[in-house]
Amino acid sequence: MISKEYLDKFKKLYKDKYNITLSDEETTELATHFINLMEILIKPKSKTENQINNQTCISERRQYATGRI
Numbered sequence: 001m002i003s004k005e006y007l008d009k010f011k012k013l014y015k016d017k018y019n020i021t022l023s024d025e026e027t028t029e030l031a032t033h034f035i036n037l038m039e040i041l042i043k044p045k046s047k048t049e050n051q052i053n054n055q056t057c058i059s060e061r062r063q064y065a066t067g068r069i
Contacts, residue, residue, distance in 0.1 A: 002031055010034075
């Protein structure tokens with residue numbers, strides 16, 4: 001749950017940026033969506049994802065070095 005203080009700040013920022021006054025319900029919904037988006041964007045990769053990316057990079061470097069790319 002998002003605190004009232006942060007919802008009020010979000011509402012003010014939204015008003016300042018877009019000149020639109022949100023209801024409390026709209027503010028809660030938009031702030032929740034925003035937080036969810038930020039969590040997805042800044043979520044660290046899992047070890048498995050990092051291993052796959054590292055293996056792909058190594059493979060691509062080898063192909064480049066041998067002239068296959």
